[in-house]
Amino acid sequence: MKNLFVLFCSLTLLFVNISEVNAQSKKTVQKHPAFMEQGNIYEVNIRQYTKEGTLNAFAKHLTRLQKMGVKTIWFMPLQPISKEGRKGSLGSYYSVASYTDVNPEFGTLNDFNKIVTKAHALGMKVLIDWVPNHSGPDHPWLKTHPDFYERDSTGKAIYTADWSDTRELNYANHVMEDSMINAMKYWVKNTAIDGFRVDVAWGVPYSFWNKCIPTLKKERNLFFLAEADDPKLHESGFDATYPWTEFHMMNDIAAGKKNVLSLDTVLHTIDTAFRKGAWRLYFTSNHDENSWNKADFATMPGKIHAPFAVFTQTYNRTMPLIYSGQEEPVLRPVSFFEKDSMGFNKYERANFYKTLLNLRSTNAAFKEDAIFERIAVNHPAQVMAYSRKNGNSFVVVVLNLSNEQLSVSLDAKLPTGNTYFEVFTHQENKDIHNLQLSAWGYKVFAYGTK
Numbered sequence: 001m002k003n004l005f006v007l008f009c010s011l012t013l014l015f016v017n018i019s020e021v022n023a024q025s026k027k028t029v030q031k032h033p034a035f036m037e038q039g040n041i042y043e044v045n046i047r048q049y050t051k052e053g054t055l056n057a058f059a060k061h062l063t064r065l066q067k068m069g070v071k072t073i074w075f076m077p078l079q080p081i082s083k084e085g086r087k088g089s090l091g092s093y094y095s096v097a098s099y100t101d102v103n104p105e106f107g108t109l110n111d112f113n114k115i116v117t118k119a120h121a122l123g124m125k126v127l128i129d130w131v132p133n134h135s136g137p138d139h140p141w142l143k144t145h146p147d148f149y150e151r152d153s154t155g156k157a158i159y160t161a162d163w164s165d166t167r168e169l170n171y172a173n174h175v176m177e178d179s180m181i182n183a184m185k186y187w188v189k190n191t192a193i194d195g196f197r198v199d200v201a202w203g204v205p206y207s208f209w210n211k212c213i214p215t216l217k218k219e220r221n222l223f224f225l226a227e228a229d230d231p232k233l234h235e236s237g238f239d240a241t242y243p244w245t246e247f248h249m250m251n252d253i254a255a256g257k258k259n260v261l262s263l264d265t266v267l268h269t270i271d272t273a274f275r276k277g278a279w280r281l282y283f284t285s286n287h288d289e290n291s292w293n294k295a296d297f298a299t300m301p302g303k304i305h306a307p308f309a310v311f312t313q314t315y316n317r318t319m320p321l322i323y324s325g326q327e328e329p330v331l332r333p334v335s336f337f338e339k340d341s342m343g344f345n346k347y348e349r350a351n352f353y354k355t356l357l358n359l360r361s362t363n364a365a366f367k368e369d370a371i372f373e374r375i376a377v378n379h380p381a382q383v384m385a386y387s388r389k390n391g392n393s394f395v396v397v398v399l400n401l402s403n404e405q406l407s408v409s410l411d412a413k414l415p416t417g418n419t420y421f422e423v424f425t426h427q428e429n430k431d432i433h434n435l436q437l438s439a440w441g442y443k444v445f446a447y448g449t450k
Contacts, residue, residue: 030277032239033223035125035194036319038366039071040357041225045287045324046075046106047090048334051341055107059115061344066122068327068350069357073119074127074197074225076287078102078112082136085165088337093129094199095136095165099183109190116192125194127223128187132180132208133200134159134166141179142167148176160203171205181212188219195223198238202228206236213237225281225319231274240279240319246270247283250308253401254300259381260401277368282312283321290323290334297331305329306352307399307442313356314397314444315386316372320360327353355423356444363446364393376411383408383437394447396420400437408435420445 042065050057055078065073080103081091090105102109116126135141141148142157149157150168157167170176187193196216201209213236216222226238233241249266252258270280284305289295296305313320325334325342327350334340360366370390375398377383382402388395394415400406410433420429423444432445 028275030234030239030275032277032279032368033195033221036072036223036239037368038361039125039319040069040313040360041072041074041127041281041319041321042070043074043286043321043323044076045334045342046078047093048340048342049324053105053339053341055111055115059111059118062115062118062122062124066124068354069361070124070322071357071361072125072127072194072223074321075129077129077131077199078106079131080104082138082165084136084138086337087165088335090337090339092165092337094131094134094163096131097136097139099135099139099180100186113191120192125223126192127195127197127225128191128193129199130184130196131199132169133203134163134168136165137167139167141176145176145179147173148179171208177208177211180208181215184212184216185219188216188222193222195225195239197225197227199227201226201233201238201241202230206232209233209236209238231278234275234278240281241274243270243280243282246280247289250284250311251295251299254304254308256403260384261381263384263401264380277317279317279319281321282315282318283323284308284312285323285326286321287323287334287336290325290330291336292333294333296326297329303440307401307440309352310356310397310442310444311384311399313360314366314388314395316388320356322353352424359395359423359444359446363395364390365395365446366390373412378409378411379406382406385410385412387412387414396432396443396445396447398432398435398437398443398445400439400441403439405439405441406437408437409433410435415447418447420447 044058046055046058047053077093077096079099080097080101081093082095082097102112119126148170150170152158159166159168184196213224224238225240226233227242229242229244245266249258249263253263284300285295293299300308312318327347328342328344329349330342334342365388367390370388373387375385375387377385382404383398383400383406385398396414398408414432420432422429423446435443437443
């Protein structure tokens with residue numbers, strides 16, 4: 001009975017949270033920094049990106065990434081890594097020893113500022129990773145401000161789960177909160193960064209974000225990405241959140257455990273829970289999923305990856321992510337605590353991503369005020385189809401998320417009188433109502449334009 005009561009309370013709380021968000025959503029549509037509209041994010045693992053593992057070595061890749069269509073670079077944490085309790089020989093990026101310094105293994109603050117300057121000159125934006133939920137176990141605050149940390153009954157600073165190389169920060173302490181905001185403000189004032197990706201955003205109280213984000217936005221119009229699948233964080237000022245529910249369903253479909261109808265159920269739930277205009281960081285891999293769960297080379301192996309990647313780039317209110325090495329592709333789990341250079345030389349997926357990134361950034365159908373509609377198909381359990389329209393710009397996406405070859409019929413009134421241009425094959429079509437799709441096949445049509 002106790003477990004049933006806890007479940008009932010949890011469901012009630014979820015319903016209340018969703019109801020609160022929906023009530024707010026009816027009043028306003030979330031607005032975002034204009035520089036991120038039609039954008040994308042590329043996550044950089046500095047340690048593993050090059051043999052040198054430095055900011056200066058990575059800088060040589062900026063022009064290549066800009067030509068591929070990357071709009072925003074997200075750097076995993078740049079700060080020094082704690083030595084106490086370190087996992088492996090190099091430790092975790094997310095065990096921060098100082099919030100206002102640069103890891104000397106990566107370079108200097110001057111090196112980073114040069115990268116930001118170059119990125120901006122190429123028309124790109126820059127985000128840094130921030131770790132507010134915990135610090136490393138040898139952060140100076142543990143000695144200078146011991147009350148900044150959560151402690152057990154014996155007075156020992158605690159950590160969550162198996163994160164033994166961290167110590168949990170105490171958000172009941174308002175001086176600690178102000179110190180955290182000031183540390184973030186340091187990077188805003190001393191660099192030209194364009195925003196933050198926030199690690200474990202779900203572990204920090206809403207009240208902190210309600211105070212922190214407006215304070216930082218007074219300094220500059222910044223973009224905020226939360227590692228959390230929580231609709232209420234959008235009310236606290238976050239522009240985008242993680243789509244763990246959608247991502248896990250995509251993995252289940254790729255494994256043959258679920259189908260498109262299951263994904264539809266998830267997407268409908270998300271549409272209900274999240275306010276209008278809230279962005280979702282759709283991806284097929286990231287640093288955690290690659291290192292611990294072998295994404296995407298094992299979760300979406302071979303040709304299975306492609307239709308899901310198209311989905312992440314083209315679906316409604318997505319802010320798509322590409323992880324370091326996916327354009328190569330790097331087909332192994334990259335070590336998290338040891339040196340493990342990715343190695344770039346083939347770039348076999350670079351043109352695939354370039355096609356998607358450039359379509360997204362140049363076609364008005366991907367603007368915020370575009371109209372998104374699902375298209376009915378004759379194989380609803382295997383095929384997903386949808387359109388995006390803005391003025392004369394019209395894009396149709398058809399995805400076969402199954403291992404069957406299918407004859408697909410689209411049940412929709414599509415514009416006629418002009419040519420549909422398939423962006424990958426460059427084929428021109430007058431009518432796309434009936435299509436042949438191979439197993440895990442995909443088509444992306446742009447209407448009336450190449």
